Amino acid sequence: MGYKNAVSVFPADLLEAIQKHIDGEYIYIPRKAKNKKGELKNSRKYIQERNQMIFFSIKAVLRLTKLQLEIFYRLKQYMKYWQI
Known part of the structure; x- marks a missing residue:
């Protein structure tokens, strides 16, 4: 974005119309x-x-973690049942 002089960009009649609304500001x-x-x-x-x-x-890792926990709890139940 750069600043340009309105006199070099706009035609004179358009510049006058703009100056009716705003004069000397950006x-x-x-x-x-x-x-x-x-x-x-x-x-x-x-x-x-x-x-x-x-x-x-992450979804795949969570599924794997859930599966590992299920296996761990089942093994723990078997060990408890068989008193290992």
Whole structure:
């Protein structure tokens, strides 16, 4: 974003119309098409894919941990039953 002199950018009649509303102050003129942050470099897509991989990895680990706990408790019950 840079500052430009309105005299060099706008035609004289448009500049006069703008000066009727605001005179001697700064005006921000937004871009026509706004790009969301990260859209130009496809980083948003990369981050979504990375987060999805992390989510599924954690989900798989939790399933494995649950299975390990079930096996541990069953072994503990057998050991208690057989007094090992």
